[in-house]
Amino acid sequence: MNATSKFEPLLGPDDFPLLSAPMAEISDKAFRLIAREFGAALAWTEMVPAQVLCHPTPYTKELIDLSGETGVVVQLFGCRPAEVAAAAEVAAEAGAAAIDINMGCPVSRVVQGGAGAALMLRPELAAAIVDAVKSRVDVPVTVKLRRGWDEESPDALVVARAVAAAGADAITVHGRYRSQFFSGRADWEIIAAVKKAVGVPVIGNGDVWQAHDAARMFKETGCDAVMIGRAARGNPWIFAACRTYLATGREPQPPSPGERVAMAVKHCELLAAIQGETALFRMRRQADWYTRGLKGAARLRESLYRAGSLKEIKVVLTAFLACC
Numbered sequence: 001m002n003a004t005s006k007f008e009p010l011l012g013p014d015d016f017p018l019l020s021a022p023m024a025e026i027s028d029k030a031f032r033l034i035a036r037e038f039g040a041a042l043a044w045t046e047m048v049p050a051q052v053l054c055h056p057t058p059y060t061k062e063l064i065d066l067s068g069e070t071g072v073v074v075q076l077f078g079c080r081p082a083e084v085a086a087a088a089e090v091a092a093e094a095g096a097a098a099i100d101i102n103m104g105c106p107v108s109r110v111v112q113g114g115a116g117a118a119l120m121l122r123p124e125l126a127a128a129i130v131d132a133v134k135s136r137v138d139v140p141v142t143v144k145l146r147r148g149w150d151e152e153s154p155d156a157l158v159v160a161r162a163v164a165a166a167g168a169d170a171i172t173v174h175g176r177y178r179s180q181f182f183s184g185r186a187d188w189e190i191i192a193a194v195k196k197a198v199g200v201p202v203i204g205n206g207d208v209w210q211a212h213d214a215a216r217m218f219k220e221t222g223c224d225a226v227m228i229g230r231a232a233r234g235n236p237w238i239f240a241a242c243r244t245y246l247a248t249g250r251e252p253q254p255p256s257p258g259e260r261v262a263m264a265v266k267h268c269e270l271l272a273a274i275q276g277e278t279a280l281f282r283m284r285r286q287a288d289w290y291t292r293g294l295k296g297a298a299r300l301r302e303s304l305y306r307a308g309s310l311k312e313i314k315v316v317l318t319a320f321l322a323c324c
């Protein structure tokens with residue numbers, strides 16, 4: 001790792017740091033607080049449109065309300081350097097530990113606007129965005145890439161070199177093409193190749209489902225940190241499990257059904273305190289993830305989807321907990 005990277009100190013004392021991934025409509029404040037409590041060295045926000053952050057609304061203020069949190073990386077998406085830089089300033093003032101620029105989102109409405117994974121097709125523009133943001137904020141500036149747009153286009157190596165030359169302090173690589181969305185297996189060789197090609201910390205991402213996957217990603221790619229997304233939904237224990245496995249070579253006992261449901265209740269209380277009833281839809285899905293595979297989960301899901309308020313969801317979960 002490059003000793004001069006501004007990002008490295010954020011990774012903390014662990015030899016094998018674990019990071020909580022940006023996930024739209026999932027990695028909100030409650031999710032991040034829980035991920036950090038379970039050992040994530042940093043937690044990413046969901047992606048925030050740069051354009052909107054330049055003209056804050058109550059909704060965007062909520063997206064970058066970082067009060068009571070540390071170690072949060074605010075992820076922005078946009079394709080106009082000056083606009084992304086202005087939004088980065090707002091996020092840095094809100095307390096972001098670092099600013100991350102999304103260059104991997106595959107969603108049509110995002111790439112049609114020239115942002116997200118569309119930037120993988122324009123390495124010069126990607127570099128210009130990093131350059132503009134770097135000139136506006138003092139916190140580290142990172143970039144999250146995919147393997148490429150598709151097999152015919154510049155791959156992550158080309159874009160990583162361009163953004164590193166523009167001053168990116170760290171680079172995350174999710175080893176899938178844009179054209180794959182989330183299908184197929186993530187290619188970890190591209191993570192290893194980017195690690196060899198740039199002098200800044202590289203974060204590996206894609207298909208870490210269990211603690212031994214994280215250990216394998218560190219070993220096979222030489223990456224400086226591992227970012228975990230989908231496996232952490234309803235399962236913040238993944239961060240603690242990875243840390244234990246990386247330190248001892250042993251997988252800890254998985255959480256009991258009671259522990260899982262109790263954590264769902266806690267998540268519900270946190271969401272209610274932070275967002276109030278607007279979080280009803282999010283909490284239904286969260287509760288679903290926490291309880292997936294448990295005995296009686298199918299019937300529980302029906303009750304969760306009938307519940308009309310967070311208060312009712314908590315009642316349903318608490319009743320289920322009593323039977324665990």
Ligand SMILES: Cc1cc2nc3c(=O)[nH]c(=O)nc-3n(C[C@H](O)[C@H](O)[C@H](O)COP(=O)(O)O)c2cc1C
Pocket residue numbers: 021022023024025026045046047075102104105144174205206207208227228229230231
């Ligand atoms: C529901 C969902 C929302 C996502 N939202 C974002 C996002 O806002 N920004 C981003 O860079 N990646 C986003 N991702 C991609 C993840 O951060 C991550 O790169 C991907 O899921 C692969 O990692 P995993 O195999 O650990 O899940 C999202 C993924 C999912 C499943």
